[in-house]
Amino acid sequence: MYVDFQNFIIKEQAEEVAKILNDNDINVIVKEVKPNVDITFSNTHSLNYWIRIPKGQVKLAESILNKGTNSIKVPEGHYFLEFTDDELTEVVKNYYDWNKTDYQYARILLDERGIKYSEEKIAEFKNASLEELRAPENGKSSWIIAGFITAFMGGLLGVIMGWNYWTEIKTLPNGEKVHRFNAPTRQKGKLMMIIGLVVIVLAITGRILTL
Template sequence: MKEEFITFEKFNDQNSAKELGTLLDDQNIEFLLEDNSLSFDPTFANNSFGKEYCIKLKKSDFEKANKILTDKSENEINEIDKDYYLLSFSDDELIDVVSKSDEWNKFDVSLAKKILKEKGKEITPEKIEEIKQKRILELSKPEEDQKIYIILGYITAILGGFLGIFIGWHLLTYKKTLPNGNRIYVYSQNDRKQGNRILIIGGIFFVFWLTIRILN
């Protein structure tokens, strides 16, 4: 079975995505570059609104790619400007950057580690690994109860609209990618069951209302 390509990084600038692609290609890491940008810009401003470029990797290459980016960022941190915003962060804020490294770019994470080390508060590799595992567990928790979303789904499903069908499908199937490349369902098992029911009801009522309209 062919290994699936999963989103590794997202950009709103194509050149940045291509730069990462070049770096990965140099290290013989297979990747896909996808343009998921909106085809129509409602702002008519020709800016980054609606632009999204995704670099996708095989899950087995996530760790290697992360190490490559980390090594690259560590080589670049000596070239930062003295007014770089991270330099004004408190110790707790810097620790938060390291703890939630999936929300920050690799450069900022490496710089946060460097600043903490210079302050005598170095985070050891063992502690970083512990932080990573805790973060994975935290991100693996399902989203909170989707009561309002579910109620809206049932109402729109009974009315026979596509919105109800979409809500049901979304609750049932939507997944997210963890920093280690694992793909998990976003919603709880109970909410996914509700999504399945909404999807079925939406399909039945869509056919029902369509039949009524045709007969009339």
């Protein structure tokens, strides 16, 4: 069984990591994923390239990539060279917000500056970063109000927006799937969809009865 392991915006970066894993006898699939149309206008984006690996090899793959920092050098002129210790630490803490090459550069530079983190601390950072990504979003009030108005007017857009708020799922970098929106937003979305459907059905019924 394959699971989503890491995601990238740039294809070449995904292929670079895929090659490292393949060279270490891990079967890799690079999957291109087109961004979803965001009907709820929440301004989030989907990354375009997912690396998928066998579920049982996730820890091995992470270990291989972490060890890879020993043979990597930060290129001259790289913008991380201008980062302060605190800024580089933020990169390390937010593992899933950066491509893996930059993440490795940040660790290397911190090591060179005498700031070293144990693997246990790195794991703690990653878990905290994942928890932030796992946290459900609160739908924007202005768009929820607009959705209800559209639903009461019998607009199909209100039904679609309600369905998205109620059911939309996001995939975390570790392959876990969770609801995108929090419970109150999802309940509003469900209600929005129901209202829209009821209004549409009543409108259609009214037209049929007047024929």
